[in-house]
Amino acid sequence: MQMQKMNTSKDTKKSEKQDQLKSSLTSSKGAIFFAYNNKEIDYVKLACLSAISVKAHMQIPTTLISNTGSIESYKHSTEKSSTFLRTAFDTIIKEEPENLHNVRNYYDTPYASYKAQFENSNKHKVFELSPYDQTILFDVDYLINNNILNLAFNIDAPIQLYRNAQTLKNTEPDHNLDRRLNDVGIPLYWSTIIYFDKTPISKMFFDMWAHVKENYDYYQSLYKFPEGLYRTDFAVSISMHLLKNFVEYTDDVFAELPGSPMKYMAYKDDIASVDKNGIVFFANNYKEEWNNILTYSEGENLHMMNKRAIDRHYDKLMELYV
Numbered sequence: 001m002q003m004q005k006m007n008t009s010k011d012t013k014k015s016e017k018q019d020q021l022k023s024s025l026t027s028s029k030g031a032i033f034f035a036y037n038n039k040e041i042d043y044v045k046l047a048c049l050s051a052i053s054v055k056a057h058m059q060i061p062t063t064l065i066s067n068t069g070s071i072e073s074y075k076h077s078t079e080k081s082s083t084f085l086r087t088a089f090d091t092i093i094k095e096e097p098e099n100l101h102n103v104r105n106y107y108d109t110p111y112a113s114y115k116a117q118f119e120n121s122n123k124h125k126v127f128e129l130s131p132y133d134q135t136i137l138f139d140v141d142y143l144i145n146n147n148i149l150n151l152a153f154n155i156d157a158p159i160q161l162y163r164n165a166q167t168l169k170n171t172e173p174d175h176n177l178d179r180r181l182n183d184v185g186i187p188l189y190w191s192t193i194i195y196f197d198k199t200p201i202s203k204m205f206f207d208m209w210a211h212v213k214e215n216y217d218y219y220q221s222l223y224k225f226p227e228g229l230y231r232t233d234f235a236v237s238i239s240m241h242l243l244k245n246f247v248e249y250t251d252d253v254f255a256e257l258p259g260s261p262m263k264y265m266a267y268k269d270d271i272a273s274v275d276k277n278g279i280v281f282f283a284n285n286y287k288e289e290w291n292n293i294l295t296y297s298e299g300e301n302l303h304m305m306n307k308r309a310i311d312r313h314y315d316k317l318m319e320l321y322v
Contacts, residue, residue, distance in 0.1 A: 027133035036119035044074035047140040051088035107267035110289035127206035157255035160195035164261035168283040191232040264303035274316035
């Protein structure tokens, strides 16, 4: 009798795994990008490059969430813009930003800086806006150079994102705020890329994100991170902390995305050149800002924070994918 129960249990688990596999094979999968231009940066232009890199290496459909002003501005910027837009995105969803005051300090190497409005306050709405059963939300400055993130669609975890990150010098992040919300605070989770499905657990995560955004000043006081800029990395980190009952532990709900740690080009890094296979960088030493180290990246997914560096080498970067 006991053996019969054990066999029944095994059969049930096997059946559940088969159902999960069948579901993963038949459900729709895709990538989503939010892009709202400001006076300094054409975010739709960046989104086109990122989406085309996703299509080249992951072979999944892509959706742009933007507003009419940003899309039309990009369409009329160059002769190739409309073609790139059609190539990059299968679907475009018009969604106006919330236009909350959110001025960001940007850097372009250690020698130039500028300020501009940063529209990111509606990213939590992606759960409702996504047309896919399984979605990967990408920041527009992320370049895909391999297909490892396709593994996320087959991992049994409704929310996946990166906690661990690595600089171009293959070191931990230079700044503490890229590791924790304050010197002794909770761990930072990057909102650069987020995988999610349409389960109730995922909805709970995005509802909590909306709650944190609406009460951002309160949570700034509670978690002691810097005032001012609304940073979605902080919002998702707090949301996860709340949903885990204020305890940091590993579970099957929130998982690390495949390909950890996430490699990134910092704002003060620069691109030296782009060849047919990869990118040569000037990796800046933040303690000695005159000192740069030459590094090379080939076949690695990259978070490219220096937006103007992307723009300077845009055509060459596009040649990596088309």
